[in-house]
Amino acid sequence: MNTHPLDKALALAHSDLQVGLFTGATSPDYWNMVGPFGGTTAALMLQAVLRHPDLLGEPVALTVNFAAAVLEGAFEILAVPVRTNRSTQHWTVQMSQAGADGKTHVTTTATVVSALRRDTWGANDLPMPEAPPPTSVERISLGPARAQWIHQYEMRPMTGMLPPEWDGGGDASETRMWVRDAEPRTLDFAALAALSDSFFPRVWLRRARPVPIGTVSITTYFHAEGALLSEIGHGFLLARAVGQQFRNGYFDQAAQLWSESGALLATSNQIVYFKE
């Protein structure tokens, strides 16, 4: 049986040195232009918490800060439960790596909130946009040749893919697409964390101009329990993203992911550096 590329990318070994310390390595399958796909890095930060023996409940919130480029090769992740309450738990997480200078550097920081969730009243006030059935929408496989991660997703965009020409003529930044892992895999929190970052940079669409960019921080809220994610299995998600403000080198992206049946699984926001 083959291991799924995402499970390979998320493979972490417990270190003997300390509880909560894990070792892993970057995945060629999810390589981006000049480093790993940020979605996999975010998923790894969460995975260290999910693998921690003291975990309470399931993730509710994840913030990941991309402090420096992650280099190809080995890394360490340390997950620390800084506060455990009756039904919530607060985590700090750091990824570090040996740099070119031989010293260890922090490349990524994160915070996670996990919680025991209870049945309560509920309402979805952000309904899924109307969309044609997934299989009626054409699958694309675009993207720069070196961006391997794109090939790990089955993307069927209704609107807002890369502009047909880089002519500086863009006027909107919204994308709506059906998306799921290209190779079948049952949905879980780590996969959802990665999917929350599976959009092209909004500024490329908005300007029809491929300026250099880099996400500096992403925050994802999980609105579903693990059992619901399992039920969705390898189903499509409707993923929507839009940029709201572009100004002096930074823009934000607001994103939402629904199950095909309309359950809002995650809302995610990120802030992204852009040049020029």
Add this chain to the structure above:
Amino acid sequence: MNTHPLDKALALAHSDLQVGLFTGATSPDYWNMVGPFGGTTAALMLQAVLRHPDLLGEPVALTVNFAAAVLEGAFEILAVPVRTNRSTQHWTVQMSQAGADGKTHVTTTATVVSALRRDTWGANDLPMPEAPPPTSVERISLGPARAQWIHQYEMRPMTGMLPPEWDGGGDASETRMWVRDAEPRTLDFAALAALSDSFFPRVWLRRARPVPIGTVSITTYFHAEGALLSEIGHGFLLARAVGQQFRNGYFDQAAQLWSESGALLATSNQIVYFKE
């Protein structure tokens, strides 16, 4: 000259023990029902970074996790620049306090990204909603008697204040209001961080039912430079907030704050625990 209540609340003393370690105390002026107003706590976490001698640039992103109740009295905040790049800097911040057991506990964690911003192309794709002039909207001073913080703000809501009756009959959670410090003070990043949390709990509006709540995590992106905030001075901000998903004990809130002339100054998201 009187010190502004917010400046009193944000007063931090450098500790001799360590660079980046500050001491402060909770403010009676911003007391909430059972602890300090979360907006002031968020602002304090940011303030420790702003006061750090090694700060690079201005804040771009702030995530604050409310790990435990902050008790009345003294606290410590430690701000650490974990990574400094050419134009960005990544911070981790922790607030701790002596607990009832005499031991020191972490009450709050945060991450901050600061950056040197440059003039670039820009666009505001989230225009300010149409609204009547601030002074034509009636000022309110509602809220539970013990929630002192409410009195520190001049709030002029167009829509979505507390329901007239707690009759379980709500159907929407959007608030739009003009807001500014009640006592005049020039806008800055710390004030904006606090204002981003100046909304009543969405679930109270949505259900017309005052269930117990508590924010667990808030993330604010700053889309403006300090110079622009200074120019706004004591001007009104148009503040909008809406809940998107309420499910099994947690709901999110998406918020935006514009200057009166329509500049989008901050976008903010939070996830909030609710009971029942």
